[in-house]
Structures are given as C-alpha cells and as structure tokens.
Amino acid sequence: MSSLDERRARFQQYKRDVKERGKPFYPYAMFHDTVMSLVVVCVIVALACIWRYTDILGALTGPAADPGTRTFVPRPDWYFYFLFYLLRIFKWPESVILATVGIPTILLIILFALPFVDTRMERRLSRRPVAVVAAILVVISMGVLTYKGATAKEAIASEVEAAVPSWAKKQGFQHNPEALAGAKLFAESACTNCHTYLGTGSSNLGAPDLSAEGAKGKGIAFQIAHLKCPSCVNSGSPMPSFAALGEDNLKRLATFLEASKGGK
Amino acid sequence: MASKSDRRQHLERAATYPIDWLEERSGLIGGLRYFLFRKVPGDTNWFHTLGSATLTAFLVQLATGVILAMYYKPDPNSAHASIEHITHDVTLGWLVRGMHKWGASVFIILLFLHMGRVFLFGAYKYPRELNWIVGVLLLATALFEGLTGYLLPWDQTSYWATVVAININGTAPFVGPFLASLLRGGAEIGPDTLARFYSLHMLLVPGALIGLITLHLYLVVRLGVTSPPWSDEAAGEGPPEPTKPARAGLVRPRARTAVRGRPTE
Numbered sequence: 001m002s003s004l005d006e007r008r009a010r011f012q013q014y015k016r017d018v019k020e021r022g023k024p025f026y027p028y029a030m031f032h033d034t035v036m037s038l039v040v041v042c043v044i045v046a047l048a049c050i051w052r053y054t055d056i057l058g059a060l061t062g063p064a065a066d067p068g069t070r071t072f073v074p075r076p077d078w079y080f081y082f083l084f085y086l087l088r089i090f091k092w093p094e095s096v097i098l099a100t101v102g103i104p105t106i107l108l109i110i111l112f113a114l115p116f117v118d119t120r121m122e123r124r125l126s127r128r129p130v131a132v133v134a135a136i137l138v139v140i141s142m143g144v145l146t147y148k149g150a151t152a153k154e155a156i157a158s159e160v161e162a163a164v165p166s167w168a169k170k171q172g173f174q175h176n177p178e179a180l181a182g183a184k185l186f187a188e189s190a191c192t193n194c195h196t197y198l199g200t201g202s203s204n205l206g207a208p209d210l211s212a213e214g215a216k217g218k219g220i221a222f223q224i225a226h227l228k229c230p231s232c233v234n235s236g237s238p239m240p241s242f243a244a245l246g247e248d249n250l251k252r253l254a255t256f257l258e259a260s261k262g263g264k
Numbered sequence: 265m266a267s268k269s270d271r272r273q274h275l276e277r278a279a280t281y282p283i284d285w286l287e288e289r290s291g292l293i294g295g296l297r298y299f300l301f302r303k304v305p306g307d308t309n310w311f312h313t314l315g316s317a318t319l320t321a322f323l324v325q326l327a328t329g330v331i332l333a334m335y336y337k338p339d340p341n342s343a344h345a346s347i348e349h350i351t352h353d354v355t356l357g358w359l360v361r362g363m364h365k366w367g368a369s370v371f372i373i374l375l376f377l378h379m380g381r382v383f384l385f386g387a388y389k390y391p392r393e394l395n396w397i398v399g400v401l402l403l404a405t406a407l408f409e410g411l412t413g414y415l416l417p418w419d420q421t422s423y424w425a426t427v428v429a430i431n432i433n434g435t436a437p438f439v440g441p442f443l444a445s446l447l448r449g450g451a452e453i454g455p456d457t458l459a460r461f462y463s464l465h466m467l468l469v470p471g472a473l474i475g476l477i478t479l480h481l482y483l484v485v486r487l488g489v490t491s492p493p494w495s496d497e498a499a500g501e502g503p504p505e506p507t508k509p510a511r512a513g514l515v516r517p518r519a520r521t522a523v524r525g526r527p528t529e
Binding site for chain 2: 011014017018022023026047048049060063067076087097101123231237
C-alpha cells in the first residue's frame with residue numbers, strides 16, 4: 001500500500017516529466033487519434049453496407065410487433081447475451097434473482113470499488129498477477145457466456161407440434177380433447193422457447209420444466225390466473241402475460257398443464 | 265513593396281480580429297490552444313486512441329440519430345412502417361439506419377476495449393479514480409441507451425425482448441416493480457411505453473452521456489494521459505532494478521532522481 005504522500009510525490013514527478021520531455025498533443029497524439037477515428041467511421045459504414053447488400057448480418061427489417069402473437073423469441077441485443085445465458089444457469093424461482101439483479105449489481109459494485117481496492121502505484125503487468133488473472137477470467141467468462149447466448153437454440157414450432165401425440169401418450173391424456181387442444185396451443189405459443197416439456201424446448205431465462213406441472217396440484221383456476229399475469233401470482237416472474245390468447249384458449253392450456261403429471 | 269506588406273498586415277489583422285475578439289470575451293481560444301498543445305507522455309501509442317475512437321463512434325450515433333428522428337414515428341401503429349420507409353424508400357435511409365444500428369455495437373465494443381486498456385495500463389489509479397468511476401457510469405448509461413433503442417424498430421424480436429427485459433427489471437427487490445411500471449408507463453407495454461423509450465433514448469440518456477463524456481474529457485485533460493506501464497523498458501536502459509517502482513513518467517529516464525528510486529509498497 002503506497003502512502004498518499006508517496007502517491008502525490010509520484011504524480012508531481014509525472015507532471016514534471018511530461019512537462020520536460022512530453023510531446024504536444026497536436027500534432028503527434030492527435031494524428032493517431034484522427035487515423036483511428038477514420039478507421040472507426042469506415043468500419044461502421046462497411047458494416048451498414050454488408051448489412052444492406054448481404055445476408056450475413058441478418059434481415060433489414062423483421063415482422064412488426066404483435067402483442068397478441070403466439071410465436072416469439074425473446075432475444076436481446078448481443079451485448080446482453082451474457083445475462084440472457086446466465087438466466088439459464090440459475091433456475092427460476094429460487095435463484096433467478098441472483099442472475100437478473102444480483103450478478104449485474106455485484107459487477108457494477110466491483111467496477112466502482114476497483115480504484116479504492118487496488119491502491120498500489122504498481123502498473124507493470126508482470127507485477128500485478130491478480131489483476132492479470134482477473135482480467136483473463138472476465139474475458140473468458142464473458143466470451144463463453146456471450147457465445148453460448150448467441151448459439152442458444154429456440155425450439156421450432158413445427159418440431160414441437162410433431163411431439164404433441166407422444167406427449168399425450170406419455171402423460172395419458174389422449175382421450176381428453178381439451179388437454180389435447182391445450183397441448184397444441186402450448187406447442188404453437190412459443191412456450192418451449194423458455195420452458196422444457198418432456199425433453200423438448202430450451203430452458204431460457206431460468207424458466208422451469210413443465211413435464212410434471214400438474215403433479216403440483218395447483219388447479220386449473222390458478223393456471224389460468226398465472227397465464228394471464230404471471231408476476232401477479234408469482235411475484236418476480238419475468239414471464240410475459242398470455243391474456244391475449246383469450247379465456248377459452250387459456251382454459252385449454254390450463255387443462256393441458258394440469259394433465260401433465262410427469263409422464264412415463 | 266511597402267504597399268504589399270501593408271496589405272498583408274491588413275489581411276492578417278482582418279483574419280485574426282474575430283479570433284482575438286472571441287478570445288477577449290470568452291477565453292475559449294486560449295482553452296483550445298491549451299487542449300491542443302498540452303504535453304502528453306512521449307510514448308503514447310495506438311492503445312491510447314481507443315478513447316477518442318469511442319467518442320467518434322458516439323458522434324456517429326448522434327449524427328445518424330438526429331437524421332433518423334426526422335423520419336421515425338414513435339407510435340405503435342406507424343413505428344414499424346416508418347422504419348420500413350426509412351430502410352427502403354428514403355434516399356440513403358438504409359445507410360443512416362445501418363450506421364446507427366451497427367454503430368451502436370461498435371460503440372459498445374470500443375467502450376469495453378477502452379475499459380480493458382485502462383485496466384491493463386493501471387490508468388485508474390491515483391489520481392484518476394474519479395475518472396474511472398465516470399467511465400463505469402458511461403458504460404452503464406450506454407448499455408441503457410442500447411436497451412431503450414432496441415424497442416424502437418417495434419418488430420417481434422425487439423418487442424418481446426423488451427417485455428422480458430422490463431419483467432426482469434421488475435424482479436429487483438424493493439424498487440423493481442416501481443421501475444418496471446415507470447419504464448412501461450402503465451400496466452402493459454403499449455403506446456406509452458414506446459413514446460417513453462423514444463424520449464429516454466433521444467433526450468435523457470444521450471444528454472446524460474454528453475454530460476458524462478464532457479466530465480470524462482475534462483478530467484483527462486486536467487490529470488494528463490497515463491504513459492504505458494512498460495515505459496521503463498521502452499527507455500532501452502535495460503530492465504529496471506527490482507527495488508525500483510514503476511515510473512509514473514516518460515520514456516527517456518535520463519535524469520533519474522532519488523524520488524523515483526524508492527522501493528514499492
């Protein structure tokens with residue numbers, strides 16, 4: 001720990017050194033800055049052109065937002081992928097708050113605290129092993145989480161629908177038309193983009209597996225209320241409302257969920 | 265001959281008059297001169313351009329954003345159509361929107377690279393702690409700018425991503441539900457949400473970014489640029505003696521003084 005006096009002396013020395021032997025910002029450093037800025041603008045224009053004239057960077061425009069839709073993919077911009085993927089690791093509802101609020105808050109606090117924790121004057125990397133290891137770990141973990149988030153697969157509705165008859169068989173609701181209709185709705189409504197059901201779907205955002213939802217004995221009325229406003233029933237749930245499906249469809253979905261006892 | 269130099273003098277006086285006028289009344293010219301001719305360490309290099317590169321990316325966002333705001337309609341019934349119109353009909357609209365869309369990613373990448381450079385160079389240390397904090401605030405504000413901008417195209421991906429993002433915000437203890445309804449502007453995502461995000465995205469958040477960037481630059485100029493941590497080695501005088509601390513100064517340590525010879529810690 002360098003004393004404050006020592007740090008002050010060192011900074012005074014720095015100021016003297018710069019005054020005596022430094023170079024003026026213009027034109028020397030400014031030359032580098034100008035070249036780099038031109039590169040940045042060129043890269044941005046190039047990206048816009050690649051986006052316009054090829055398919056590499058995705059479509060120019062997507063389908064218009066439809067709040068009453070049945071299929072959707074809740075995918076954030078790439079720099080939130082790490083968080084998006086983190087939600088898969090922490091299971092809802094016990095620990096998901098750690099991923100949504102806890103980890104970002106802790107990261108922010110660490111960043112704010114950094115200059116007050118690391119008060120040594122030492123700046124050479126060979127003498128800062130902890131800083132180097134921390135930097136490498138952060139880069140690797142952010143890289144892996146971003147990559148995982150980018151390659152996370154959403155279930156394709158047609159594939160999910162194909163699995164409905166096998167669900168009915170395993171859960172034994174083949175002869176319950178209400179539950180069968182619910183299962184079809186479940187497959188169409190992008191539920192499997194976040195939930196898993198008998199091995200189908202992907203557990204995004206920490207959403208739970210629903211194969212044995214009916215075994216919990218919550219009842220159809222609860223299921224309907226939950227689908228209408230998830231966070232009203234389960235405070236803190238990030239699941240969107242499905243009220244737009246309408247009362248009849250919600251009843252079918254609820255019947256299907258209640259008929260899901262875990263399968264054989 | 266005499267008349268020629270007379271004319272020259274007149275010209276010079278005419279050219280410098282507005283500059284002198286401005287300087288006398290504002291001191292801005294002196295400030296600009298100080299900014300341009302201030303000394304920086306002799307061994308600043310390409311790594312030191314990441315900060316100004318980030319600023320350039322931000323300026324691109326400002327310029328393209330102003331143009332987009334002339335055509336964009338923040339209303340759920342026409343937002344998506346206005347984006348289609350900008351992309352397909354407006355002259356070079358695709359370029360402006362493309363630059364804004366991809367410039368945002370470039371801006372965020374450069375922010376992280378600049379932050380990494382500052383971390384590895386140890387440039388957040390005394391007396392630059394406050395500037396590091398301003399930088400972290402800039403990062404958080406920039407991410408929020410990205411979040412609010414993501415909804416504006418009003419397509420399926422952006423709409424549902426925002427639904428989930430706001431719901432996640434709502435899970436925060438104590439302030440969560442309040443924050444979520446503040447962002448939504450009601451119980452559901454609708455016209456009020458879009459207008460709210462638009463206002464945040466083009467007024468409040470960019471304003472905060474401009475203010476923070478100004479403070480950031482002021483502190484950079486006031487405290488000076490950190491030289492690379494390998495300054496000592498770059499001097500070509502062989503590796504530093506193990507008892508000596510890293511020099512806070514410059515490349516050519518010809519006049520080593522006793523002050524710098526003190527051991528670390």
